[in-house]
Amino acid sequence: MAISGEFEINQDLQFQRRMWKAERIGWIAMAVLLAGALLGLFGNGPMSWITTSNDSLIVEYQRFGRQQSALQLRVYLRAGLSNKDNLFFELNRAFVANVQVMRITPKPDVEQPISDGIRLIWSSNAEDGSMLVTISYQPEHIGWLTPSLSVGDADSLSIRQFIYP
Amino acid sequence: MDPVVRSAVIYVALLVFLRLAGRRTLMQMTSFDFVLLLIIGEATQNALLQNDSSVTNALLVILTLISLDIAFSYVKQRVPIVARWIEGLPMIIVRDGRPLTDLMVKARVSEFDVLSAARESQGLERMEQIKYAVLETTGSISIIPRN
Incomplete structure (x- = not known):
């Protein structure tokens, strides 16, 4: 306690300056967080959206999401996948177990349980045109969410999302 | 969670x-x-x-x-x-009627804030009537007038 003259006060200018320095560093950290948030570091921004693909699917998804807040998965089925007027793809168990699906557009005609998740089937006369399916869902758990999508026995396409609390 | x-x-x-x-x-x-x-x-x-x-x-x-x-x-x-x-700690920002400008700028307090606190709490009119002004940890400014 530094007593200033006859005035009893626990002023400490050296500490005060250290605190101001810490405060400035804190402000910089806040600015960095804000900039990151605008860019999508915590979901919903240009840095968050990402596209991945294989021979049968193109998938657009967000790298970052938040628990119990809506996310969207855009699945483009490439042309030529239609088989006896049926189009389908599978979502694995990691997806089914960890998210709450809100809406699938267009609505699948059949949601068929399979050993590793779910198969979504549409009867389609899209001929050879490609089709876009959007899935809206809410992640139920914090941490990595790593679902994968596949069409029949073809290679599956894994995606990786980080879910914030 | x-x-x-x-x-x-x-x-x-x-x-x-x-x-x-x-x-x-x-x-x-x-x-x-x-x-x-x-x-x-x-x-x-x-x-x-x-x-x-x-x-x-x-x-x-x-x-x-x-x-x-x-x-x-x-x-x-x-x-x-x-x-x-x-x-935080309290800090003297005016001593014997002299504002310690360098500290006040850092703490984001203006001379008008000090004068306003002086009017409100002590009914003082001028800076030189203030013996000490202290920026308290609560963020308020307390004023000790000169005799």
């Missing part, structure tokens, strides 16, 4: 944010500051309770917040360095 963890995270985050805002920022209680605090409360509320409106959840949240408050006050009393960092 567990309500206890959730409340603890929010408690600490609010402590850090309000600390970084500085003493003077939210503590002057202009009507704007008041509305801002209400909005901060509103934003916090959803995260604290999430979709769980059970009595148990509410009680756990309250229990956590109050326990943390007790724990912090205990630690602050025992470990002065923690109290310093959390609450």
Whole structure:
């Protein structure tokens, strides 16, 4: 306690300056967080959206999401996948177990349980045109969410999302 | 997330944010500051309770917040360095009628703030009537007049 003259006060200018320095560093950290948030570091921004693909699917998804807040998965089925007027793809168990699906557009005609998740089937006369399916869902758990999508026995396409609390 | 963890995270985050805002920022209680605090409360509320409106959840949240408050006050009393960092220290900003400009700029306090506090608390009219002005840890300015 530094007593200033006859005035009893626990002023400490050296500490005060250290605190101001810490405060400035804190402000910089806040600015960095804000900039990151605008860019999508915590979901919903240009840095968050990402596209991945294989021979049968193109998938657009967000790298970052938040628990119990809506996310969207855009699945483009490439042309030529239609088989006896049926189009389908599978979502694995990691997806089914960890998210709450809100809406699938267009609505699948059949949601068929399979050993590793779910198969979504549409009867389609899209001929050879490609089709876009959007899935809206809410992640139920914090941490990595790593679902994968596949069409029949073809290679599956894994995606990786980080879910914030 | 567990309500206890959730409340603890929010408690600490609010402590850090309000600390970084500085003493003077939210503590002057202009009507704007008041509305801002209400909005901060509103934003916090959803995260604290999430979709769980059970009595148990509410009680756990309250229990956590109050326990943390007790724990912090205990630690602050025992470990002065923690109290310093959390609450800051008072600082003399006017001495014998002379404003210590360099400190005032850093603390974001103007001479008008000091004069306004001098009028309100002591009915003083001029800077030279002030013996000491102290920026307290609460963000208010206390004035000691010259005899």
